[in-house]
Amino acid sequence: MTITTTSAADLSTALQAGDLTSVEVTGAYLDRIAAEDGELGAYLHVDADAALAAAEAVDAARVAGRDLGPLAGVPMALKDVVVTEGVPTTSGSRILEGWRPPYDATLAAKLKAAGTVLLGKTNMDEFAMGSSTENSAYRITRNPWDHSRIPGGSSGGSSAAVAGGLAPWSIGTDTGGSIRQPAAVTGLVGHKPTYGSVSRYGLIAFSSSLDQAGPMTRTVLDAALLHEAIAGHDPYDSTSIDSPVPVLAEAARRGAEGELAGLTVGVVRELGGEGHAEGYEPGVLARFQEAVALLESMGAEVREVSCPAFDLALPAYYLIAPSEASSNLARFDGVRYGLRAGDDGSRDLDEVMALTREQGFGPEVKRRIILGAYALSAGYYDAYYGQAQKVRTLITRNFAAAYADVDVLVSPTMPTVAFPLGSRVDDPIAMYAADLCTLPASLAGVPAISVPCGLSEGLPVGFQVMAPALADDRCYRVAAALEAAQDAARGHRLLDELGRTAPGSAA
Ligand code: GLN
Numbered sequence: 001m002t003i004t005t006t007s008a009a010d011l012s013t014a015l016q017a018g019d020l021t022s023v024e025v026t027g028a029y030l031d032r033i034a035a036e037d038g039e040l041g042a043y044l045h046v047d048a049d050a051a052l053a054a055a056e057a058v059d060a061a062r063v064a065g066r067d068l069g070p071l072a073g074v075p076m077a078l079k080d081v082v083v084t085e086g087v088p089t090t091s092g093s094r095i096l097e098g099w100r101p102p103y104d105a106t107l108a109a110k111l112k113a114a115g116t117v118l119l120g121k122t123n124m125d126e127f128a129m130g131s132s133t134e135n136s137a138y139r140i141t142r143n144p145w146d147h148s149r150i151p152g153g154s155s156g157g158s159s160a161a162v163a164g165g166l167a168p169w170s171i172g173t174d175t176g177g178s179i180r181q182p183a184a185v186t187g188l189v190g191h192k193p194t195y196g197s198v199s200r201y202g203l204i205a206f207s208s209s210l211d212q213a214g215p216m217t218r219t220v221l222d223a224a225l226l227h228e229a230i231a232g233h234d235p236y237d238s239t240s241i242d243s244p245v246p247v248l249a250e251a252a253r254r255g256a257e258g259e260l261a262g263l264t265v266g267v268v269r270e271l272g273g274e275g276h277a278e279g280y281e282p283g284v285l286a287r288f289q290e291a292v293a294l295l296e297s298m299g300a301e302v303r304e305v306s307c308p309a310f311d312l313a314l315p316a317y318y319l320i321a322p323s324e325a326s327s328n329l330a331r332f333d334g335v336r337y338g339l340r341a342g343d344d345g346s347r348d349l350d351e352v353m354a355l356t357r358e359q360g361f362g363p364e365v366k367r368r369i370i371l372g373a374y375a376l377s378a379g380y381y382d383a384y385y386g387q388a389q390k391v392r393t394l395i396t397r398n399f400a401a402a403y404a405d406v407d408v409l410v411s412p413t414m415p416t417v418a419f420p421l422g423s424r425v426d427d428p429i430a431m432y433a434a435d436l437c438t439l440p441a442s443l444a445g446v447p448a449i450s451v452p453c454g455l456s457e458g459l460p461v462g463f464q465v466m467a468p469a470l471a472d473d474r475c476y477r478v479a480a481a482l483e484a485a486q487d488a489a490r491g492h493r494l495l496d497e498l499g500r501t502a503p504g505s506a507a
Contacts, residue, residue: 003028004165005496008074008222011168015062015073022055022062022073025168026117029075033119033166041141042151042161044080045088046120051075054117061115071229072115077167079158080121081128082213083202084108087118091204092126092136092154095360096338105202106237107171107213107230114229119167122157126362127329128178128206130154131434134425135364142421143186144498145459149418152182152434158216159186163495169217169226173203175210176317177414177438180450183216184413184462187452187495189223189479190216192438194469195445196241198227199234207324208239210317210442218495220255220451220480224248227472243470251473255480261299263478266406267292270310271437272415279433280415283456288412291453291463294485295410295478305402305409309394313439316395318432319375319388320443325365326372332360367428396444403468408478411437413450413462437464447472451479452494453486460494 001014003025014020030048037043058073078084081091083101085108090096104112112118125135133141133156141156143149144164151160155172159182162170172179174192183190191214198213205211215226228248234240267273272280272288296302334340334356342355361369375384402409415436424430441448446469453463463482467474487493 004032006168007219008168008217009219009225011074012070016070022058022117023052025073026051026055026075026119029119029167036164037166039142039147040144040160040164040166041139042122042157042164042166043077043120044090044092044123044138044157047087051117051119058115058117069114071225073117075117075119075168076111077119077122077158077161077170078108079124079155079170079172081124081173081204082108082121082171083204084118084121087121089121089204090138091128092124092138093360093362093365094137094339095332095356099338103202106199106234108202110230122155122161122170124157125154126365127204127325128154128173128175129325129364129368131177131181131431132421132424133157134421135362137362140421143418145186146418149420149459150185152185152418154178155182155216159183159188159190162186162188162216162218163498169215169222171213171226171230172216173211173213174438174442175206175321176442177435179214179216180413180438180448180462180464181434184450185418185460187460187498188216188218189220189449189451189483190214191223191227191449191472191475192441192447193227193231194241194447194472196239197243197246197470197472198230199232199237199240201234201236205328207321208328209324210321218493220476220483221249221252223449224252224476241470246470246472248473248476251476252480255477256484258298258481258484260295260478260481263300263408264406265292265295265300265302265478266305266402266409267302268310268409268411269304269306270308271411273304279436280412281417281456284412284414284416284461287454287456287461288463291482292410294482298481298485303406305406307395307398307402307440309391309398310440312391313395313443314432314436316388316391317435317439317443318371319384320392322368322372323375323385324372326369326376329365329369332357334360364428392443395440399440399444399446399468407467408474409466411464413437413464417456417459417461441466445469447475449475449479451482453482454494455497
């Protein structure tokens with residue numbers, strides 16, 4: 001078994017059986033990080049000694065016969081938006097450089113309690129604003145499939161780490177697509193849970209009514225296992241849903257049996273269908289249609305569904321998210337956290353705050369703050385923010401109407417494959433268009449998964465499955481069926497082709 005290409009589920013089995021130790025697994029990943037991350041740029045912070053110490057502690061507990069959970073000893077990586085006690089956390093921003101939080105986010109605490117080993121914190125667009133990870137204040141991240149291309153964003157460090165064999169799985173966050181889109185362009189599985197089902201406590205807030213954390217993994221089963229480990233009600237998060245942790249791994253295992261009789265699948269016309277295919281690459285649409293045909297061959301009933309308000313998701317999102325960001329980011333004032341600029345006695349408080357924000361925030365973050373403050377300002381609120389909220393309601397109604405007829409909705413995850421680094425970073429509108437397909441589920445708070453559905457021009461394409469709120473299990477069932485059928489036809493996992501196409505990217 002090559003440790004760094006194995007699924008997390010298989011690593012867990014080997015660890016429990018005593019065939020591998022956590023020190024061996026963690027060491028193998030740390031070696032690859034040391035060898036590859038200079039080029040790939042997936043991580044912002046790695047503490048090898050701390051990771052090995054945590055791995056040793058799990059191994060010792062296992063030898064002592066202590067009752068450990070199934071994930072104990074499996075390493076993982078966290079997007080740097082997740083607050084970790086004593087471990088640097090920047091959210092990709094200069095304004096938080098050097099900050100070591102005094103507490104763990106709920107999901108980090110859950111993963112720690114489960115015995116997982118933190119390899120490091122992954123690179124991201126500053127405050128999760130972006131679709132390519134090029135807005136990080138620290139470094140760019142390369143796509144393991146083609147080092148001249150983006151790994152997606154904003155969770156591009158998390159996607160590159162897993163696709164490149166630098167972590168078995170990782171946590172990302174998704175406000176408008178930042179788990180699903182990077183998963184799609186790196187050949188991974190990425191799931192955005194139902195809003196409110198994974199705690200936001202300790203996630204550095206971007207847009208509070210949209211932010212959700214979720215798994216980024218090599219297989220659907222891995223995503224289900226990691227999702228189950230972080231889900232659940234949290235009294236520290238006022239929007240946390242008080243319902244039982246969903247049964248997801250079971251849904252993934254059942255889905256992999258490939259029986260979809262009785263399931264109705266709606267293909268969303270507005271996301272790449274007839275009359276709405278402008279900007280969609282032919283190769284992406286071809287892979288998508290082949291996957292739909294595969295679902296049909298497994299017994300699913302397929303019909304086209306129209307959700308007209310989805311056409312307005314992009315402008316609505318780019319008013320609502322910046323509005324909430326402009327409010328959330330007001331806390332970065334140079335007084336409470338991280339950077340403080342110009343505090344040499346010559347300036348008053350307002351000047352120090354202004355200088356800190358001037359130096360601490362990058363151009364995209366400033367653009368969002370200005371946009372959001374404008375959309376919320378007296379006289380413009382109704383025309384912009386209020387109007388966008390009405391569109392949000394229409395999108396939610398479109399989903400509700402569709403789910404009266406179908407069990408899940410499907411679309412491509414992104415209109416294109418990974419684009420070249422540098423090609424959109426100076427063109428915000430083109431960058432925002434990367435989120436066309438992922439935004440509706442974000443605005444409605446419903447769950448959505450991206451699962452690989454083949455290659456176009458040698459690069460991965462993602463297939464998106466959306467389900468009603470709290471029916472995340474349906475996403476896993478359909479994604480697992482698709483994954484199993486495609487893996488069987490191919491004879492191997494899509495990710496296993498990475499070693500052949502990008503030498504040195506997967507050991
Ligand atoms: N790309 C979108 C944005 O820039 C979504 C980001 C995200 O989901 N965090 O806002």
